[in-house]
Amino acid sequence: MGYFWSILLVLAVLAIAWRYLGSYMAGVYEGRVTYLKWVERPIYRILSVDPEAEQTWQRYAGALIVFSAVAILVTYLLVRFQGSLPLNPQHLKGVTPALSWNTAVSFATNTNWQNYAGESTMSYLSQMAALTVQQFVSASVGIAVAIALVRGFARKGSSTIGNFWVDLVRGVLYILIPIAFISGLIFVGQGAVQTLGGPVTIHNALTGATQVIPRGPVGFMESIKELGTNGGGFFNANGSHPFENPTPLTLLLSVCLILIIPVALTYTFGQMVGNRRQGLTLLAAMAVIFGVWLGFTSYAESHPNPAVAHAHVVHQANGNMVGKEVRFGPRLTSLYNVTSTQTSTGSVAGASDSFTPMGGFGLMTGMMLGEVTPGGVGSGLYTILLFALITVFIGGLMVGRTPEYLGKKIQSKEVKLAALGVLVMPITVLVLTAIAMSIHAGRVGPGNSGPHGFSEILYAFTSQANNNGSAFAGLNGNTAFYNIAGGIAMLVGRFAIIVPCLALAGLLSAKNIVPAGLGTFKTDTPLFTGLLIGVILIVGGLTFFPAVSLGPIVEQLSHGKLF
Amino acid sequence: MLLHLRRAVIVSGIFLIMCGIVYPLIGTGLSQLVFKHQANGSLTQYGSTLIGQSWKGPMWFQGRPDGTVLTTGPGGVIVSGTNQPGPRSKSLEQSVAKVAQVLKVEGVIPTNDLVTTSGSLVDPDITPHDAYAQIKAVASARSIPAATLRRLVASQIHGKELGFMGRDYIDVLELNVALSHLQ
Numbered sequence: 082m083g084y085f086w087s088i089l090l091v092l093a094v095l096a097i098a099w100r101y102l103g104s105y106m107a108g109v110y111e112g113r114v115t116y117l118k119w120v121e122r123p124i125y126r127i128l129s130v131d132p133e134a135e136q137t138w139q140r141y142a143g144a145l146i147v148f149s150a151v152a153i154l155v156t157y158l159l160v161r162f163q164g165s166l167p168l169n170p171q172h173l174k175g176v177t178p179a180l181s182w183n184t185a186v187s188f189a190t191n192t193n194w195q196n197y198a199g200e201s202t203m204s205y206l207s208q209m210a211a212l213t214v215q216q217f218v219s220a221s222v223g224i225a226v227a228i229a230l231v232r233g234f235a236r237k238g239s240s241t242i243g244n245f246w247v248d249l250v251r252g253v254l255y256i257l258i259p260i261a262f263i264s265g266l267i268f269v270g271q272g273a274v275q276t277l278g279g280p281v282t283i284h285n286a287l288t289g290a291t292q293v294i295p296r297g298p299v300g301f302m303e304s305i306k307e308l309g310t311n312g313g314g315f316f317n318a319n320g321s322h323p324f325e326n327p328t329p330l331t332l333l334l335s336v337c338l339i340l341i342i343p344v345a346l347t348y349t350f351g352q353m354v355g356n357r358r359q360g361l362t363l364l365a366a367m368a369v370i371f372g373v374w375l376g377f378t379s380y381a382e383s384h385p386n387p388a389v390a391h392a393h394v395v396h397q398a399n400g401n402m403v404g405k406e407v408r409f410g411p412r413l414t415s416l417y418n419v420t421s422t423q424t425s426t427g428s429v430a431g432a433s434d435s436f437t438p439m440g441g442f443g444l445m446t447g448m449m450l451g452e453v454t455p456g457g458v459g460s461g462l463y464t465i466l467l468f469a470l471i472t473v474f475i476g477g478l479m480v481g482r483t484p485e486y487l488g489k490k491i492q493s494k495e496v497k498l499a500a501l502g503v504l505v506m507p508i509t510v511l512v513l514t515a516i517a518m519s520i521h522a523g524r525v526g527p528g529n530s531g532p533h534g535f536s537e538i539l540y541a542f543t544s545q546a547n548n549n550g551s552a553f554a555g556l557n558g559n560t561a562f563y564n565i566a567g568g569i570a571m572l573v574g575r576f577a578i579i580v581p582c583l584a585l586a587g588l589l590s591a592k593n594i595v596p597a598g599l600g601t602f603k604t605d606t607p608l609f610t611g612l613l614i615g616v617i618l619i620v621g622g623l624t625f626f627p628a629v630s631l632g633p634i635v636e637q638l639s640h641g642k643l644f
Numbered sequence: 645m646l647l648h649l650r651r652a653v654i655v656s657g658i659f660l661i662m663c664g665i666v667y668p669l670i671g672t673g674l675s676q677l678v679f680k681h682q683a684n685g686s687l688t689q690y691g692s693t694l695i696g697q698s699w700k701g702p703m704w705f706q707g708r709p710d711g712t713v714l715t716t717g718p719g720g721v722i723v724s725g726t727n728q729p730g731p732r733s734k735s736l737e738q739s740v741a742k743v744a745q746v747l748k749v750e751g752v753i754p755t756n757d758l759v760t761t762s763g764s765l766v767d768p769d770i771t772p773h774d775a776y777a778q779i780k781a782v783a784s785a786r787s788i789p790a791a792t793l794r795r796l797v798a799s800q801i802h803g804k805e806l807g808f809m810g811r812d813y814i815d816v817l818e819l820n821v822a823l824s825h826l827q
Contacts, residue, residue, distance in 0.1 A: 292695065324694060
């Protein structure tokens, strides 16, 4: 019963966010919300940016890529040389070059894949000024791209799609900082730590044992980690650590924070293109897939862990508790982990690696669908819009008409760009997994043998190419091969989708809007939602079924066998 | 391109100060002002109520067997979340069997939570069921009547948060401190 009310609470929060955060974000990006002008204006003056001057898609993309490159460089330098920088109470050494590269790319691409344990690797300055900063700006970049694409649909005969610098600054100022700040305080009130005091040593007189407990500025990083669908935690255990995610309330708050922006963006989209039902049909497709995956994974996790069952020592009445916290149990842990894999968050409230084979299947395939249900901040909306274009294209083929979406004729160029954007991720995942499996440096990575070892590698590249960042963490990723290959996967998975999206935005915004005719395929109906779900599932299923069957499916079917 | 680069560098500097210094510092200051106890780690004289410890032997109520695999990093700090056994791993079966064997010798009835490690490896809690399974062992080790211990355990149960979130749990540190006050 408690679980039911918890889900209902999340749904209520999301409904409010959809309506009000959605229209607020439209106001922010259309320039109608101005209460922070006093901060905004000086920033534009220092940058010598005219906030009224817009950019073509090429200039927008250029600015975005240069900004991201600088972000990677700054992050790299900060963690590489943290040993000589202040706010380092544990006197940690600079991070090695390969790991610095992986980490810098990871946080600048909104992935937050972590080949390190935060509490024993990163100084406070690195956590704050390198990693937390990227959690804000990479999220804002994602939303900016989605908004640029939406402008492409909303405008006609326009050669510009907005100003990257303005979109970037407004996202951080008006959306991310206010929400992150308020929820950060809630995290701390519930028990998340927030101090610069360094680790604390405590001697327990009852047992005679001594513990050195790492602490740090955690609570306010936690809020933006979730809100920006980043996922990179302060501690190695991420959201299962009591200092990051102390109570069921913070777990549900995390789930809400992860989902509010991606969900509300569908409202923003509907409002900006002048038909809210268009956003609602996308949201419906997201919700159906999310619900099915959540049900499936929770169901799998309420079942016994096979290896524990094999030991015949306990009755696992409350489901699979390996790698899970008592305060959460299997169902809340599943809710959190499914939410974070269906978005591009990748944080965990329990060890994904220790999920049952089918539970792990649920997490992995959630990412393989392209993270559109509802996906990361911005990235969810722009990727599902690519799927929507492919859907109208297929619908157009069926009835033999030039497809249209929101009054824009979808022609060969647009379909090619959408197909490119959709195919980049699967190609990256499958090619890199194949390379890892065929060389020694790749095969030594997994900490588990048998099909689960393969799953760990497949999961790693799926996660990185989707900019998710969660892991089957038995994989030892801190090697030259995985650091470098993973960095490439994250870069390709981010920018090889963003650039086609911005190109699409440019093409579409130049087009005229044709009024809907009798033969127009309506895209604000349940029929369209159904077709869209079909396309997402078929594209994901066809590309990944063979690979998945070698991992979690074989593992599920290996009854009575341990590896 | 050079204009992009100049703007990118400047705006990165602005964000570094705004989101990387000012935001966390104001957050820290406010947290220390409003939630000092929590912000510093919910510390008591015996440890943090949020960080699990090893309570070996039947003299104490035991938590998750996280201590069996926990490792430490530079300066001896606890490194969380390092144990990730797959669902069909032989080593998981073996470690579960071993922990269960130790518990049985102590007179504890093994339960699901008491033989499996958590995700954080610092899980501070157990369920009431896990605590009741240890009463017989603790009662005989400490020569306290089982009925007294049952009352003690019942008094330590935290209900669901706000009445519906999560589940009933017991903080092992709090339970053991209460146990130490019994005598």
